[in-house]
Amino acid sequence: MTVKHCFVVLLACLTLSACGGVDPDSPLGQRKAIFKQMLKTSEELGGMLRGRVPFDGPRFAEAAVQLDALAHEPWKHFPQVKESEQTSATDAVWQNQARFQALARELEAATGELVIASQVQPYQASNLAPAVQKVEDTCSACHKAFRNH
Incomplete structure (x- = not known):
């Protein structure tokens, strides 16, 4: 294969890989981004409580505030009518x-x-675990009812 042919094949592959992506400005793209941030934040909180990440009380409190702010955001990006099969x-x-x-x-x-x-305060993981568990249980209930896994 010549360099020209390789370039054409590579360009075609790149073009096709860009198709079917989610527009980050669409409601679907926006709520997916929020849910990813929520997951990252909740994993940090759970990691601190389960020993995967060193427990840091002030950081935990900060992440809890971040998660609370995020928890109010995705719902406004669910339109009244299903907009995509990619969801x-x-x-x-x-x-x-x-x-x-x-x-x-x-x-x-x-x-x-x-x-x-x-x-x-003082920050104690044992005092925070029930609240984190409640958040995780609430997420799980919604996923079971409304998410294709």
Whole structure:
């Protein structure tokens, strides 16, 4: 194969790999970005409590505030009508909006409780574990009901 042919094949591969991506400015792209940030933050919190990451009380409290702020954001990026087949959300999100919104409010409440728990000093992982567990359980309940795994 000549250099020209290799270049054409490479260009075609790059062009095709760009197709089908999610527009980061779309509702789907925006909520995916928020959910990724939520996952990263919650993994840090859980890691501190489970010993995978050194426990740092002030950092834990800061991350709890970040998670609480993020927990209020993705819901506004779910349009009234399903916009894409690329979503991990099931059709139930749009068919059972009342339950979906109720679980969203439960998550917001759970992260708010986590913020309150994370402000109690001295920082003790044992005091924070139930609040983190509640957040994780709330996330899990929503995923079971409304997410294609």
